[in-house]
Amino acid sequence: MNDPIPFRPAAPGSQPDNNSPQYRSTGARHPKQPLLGWAHTVTETTGPQFSPSHFPPIQDLSAGSMGERIIVRGRVTDEDGRAVPNTMIEVWQANAAGRYNHPGDTHDAPLDANFKGEGRVFSDANGWYQYVTIKPGAYPWGNHANAWRPNHIHYSLFGAGFAARLITQMYFPGDPLLALDPIFHTVPDADARDRLVSKFDLDITRPDWALGYRFDVVLRGRLATPMEG
Amino acid sequence: MTAATAFQTIGPYWHLLEHSEQADLTRFGAVGERIVLTGSVRDGNGDLIADAAIELWQASPVADDSFPGWGRARTDANGVYRFTTVKPGPVPGRGNTQQAPHFAITIFARGILTRLCTRAYFAGDPRNDADPLLNLVDDPARRATLLAQPKGDAWRFDIVLQGAGETVFLDI
Numbered sequence: 001m002n003d004p005i006p007f008r009p010a011a012p013g014s015q016p017d018n019n020s021p022q023y024r025s026t027g028a029r030h031p032k033q034p035l036l037g038w039a040h041t042v043t044e045t046t047g048p049q050f051s052p053s054h055f056p057p058i059q060d061l062s063a064g065s066m067g068e069r070i071i072v073r074g075r076v077t078d079e080d081g082r083a084v085p086n087t088m089i090e091v092w093q094a095n096a097a098g099r100y101n102h103p104g105d106t107h108d109a110p111l112d113a114n115f116k117g118e119g120r121v122f123s124d125a126n127g128w129y130q131y132v133t134i135k136p137g138a139y140p141w142g143n144h145a146n147a148w149r150p151n152h153i154h155y156s157l158f159g160a161g162f163a164a165r166l167i168t169q170m171y172f173p174g175d176p177l178l179a180l181d182p183i184f185h186t187v188p189d190a191d192a193r194d195r196l197v198s199k200f201d202l203d204i205t206r207p208d209w210a211l212g213y214r215f216d217v218v219l220r221g222r223l224a225t226p227m228e229g
Numbered sequence: 230m231t232a233a234t235a236f237q238t239i240g241p242y243w244h245l246l247e248h249s250e251q252a253d254l255t256r257f258g259a260v261g262e263r264i265v266l267t268g269s270v271r272d273g274n275g276d277l278i279a280d281a282a283i284e285l286w287q288a289s290p291v292a293d294d295s296f297p298g299w300g301r302a303r304t305d306a307n308g309v310y311r312f313t314t315v316k317p318g319p320v321p322g323r324g325n326t327q328q329a330p331h332f333a334i335t336i337f338a339r340g341i342l343t344r345l346c347t348r349a350y351f352a353g354d355p356r357n358d359a360d361p362l363l364n365l366v367d368d369p370a371r372r373a374t375l376l377a378q379p380k381g382d383a384w385r386f387d388i389v390l391q392g393a394g395e396t397v398f399l400d401i
Binding site: 003008010011014015016017018020023025026027028029030031032033035036037038039040041042043044046047048049050051054077079080081090092093094100101102104105116117118120152154156162163164165166167168169183184186187189192193195196217218219220221 | 230231232233234235236237238239240241242243244245246257272273274276278280284286288292294297298299320321322323324328331333335337338339340341342343344345348362365366371390391392395396397398399400401
């Protein structure tokens with residue numbers, strides 16, 4: 001039996017270091033022993049496949065909610081630019097006031113009874129996805145004095161195999177808090193950081209209804225197919 | 230080539246997408262020996278972590294409509310996660326090797342920017358002796374961090390993110 005083709009290692013500088021002191025909570029939560037290197041096997045190259053019948057889509061988070069309605073659209077590809085079709089994308093976020101519908105969030109901002117803040121969509125055959133939500137608000141957090149998180153939407157993607165799993169955050173263009181955010185700046189490479197920022201897109205914008213933002217996601221690709229011996 | 234999108238932490242509010250039934254991989258009628266995998270998660274101060282998302286993936290038995298092969302569980306106020314699933318069998322390794330039955334375990338949490346990956350094998354399984362990954366870990370104490378232990382009706386797999394007893398994490 002042929003060995004499975006491994007996923008590519010991360011490009012230098014493209015991923016955060018789990019030991020990032022500027023984000024204080026990493027202090028006691030990063031391993032100090034070196035990670036064990038491991039050539040991918042079927043455990044890493046295969047992964048869960050989600051069917052909309054078991055995981056029903058939630059494509060409109062905005063219904064009845066206060067705030068600025070927005071459309072988010074984008075494409076999921078791998079590092080070689082190939083579409084990643086039929087992959088589940090989970091999103092979650094704070095409401096327009098910067099408050100999560102979560103018992104752990106005690107920020108003094110109003111909850112919105114109509115806004116749960118959870119979405120779930122699937123990419124189509126060409127990797128495109130879209131959902132409707134409201135623009136999340138900024139909120140304070142305890143990392144340092146007067147610390148505020150930029151507006152962001154959390155993303156979870158699964159891709160074609162366990163090794164391609166991704167949890168990230170989508171930010172908004174022109175947000176003055178980005179320059180100050182230690183989590184955003186844990187990504188060393190400036191281009192990799194910029195790709196976490198969505199782009200305003202007039203083509204996605206629906207007249208008389210909602211602004212549109214474009215956010216593309218790139219999942220790990222595979223190493224080149226080895227020559228058959 | 231465009232490098233893969235950067236990770237950002239799952240943060241403390243990921244429970245907005247939690248559905249507790251996802252911790253039961255048998256809920257669609259999976260066939261096989263049902264088992265429980267449970268354990269605690271601690272940080273480098275020895276404190277229990279009550280806001281982690283633990284994901285389980287198993288390549289065996291092969292996922293189908295009755296068995297997703299994947300589950301997600303929270304750690305509760307006591308820092309404990311719990312999955313119900315079907316016991317995996319062995320799967321092929323690279324070359325002509327076999328991998329002993331195992332779960333791929335992922336830890337996401339506030340304070341973890343990417344993800345931490347490890348494996349849970351079954352203590353006492355004779356196939357562990359020939360497992361290529363377990364055999365990369367020479368130190369018996371380190372190797373033991375990859376073994377779930379039978380405890381009553383469940384398998385116990387505790388995870389330590391840092392410091393004394395630190396779990397072996399994999400560069401996936």
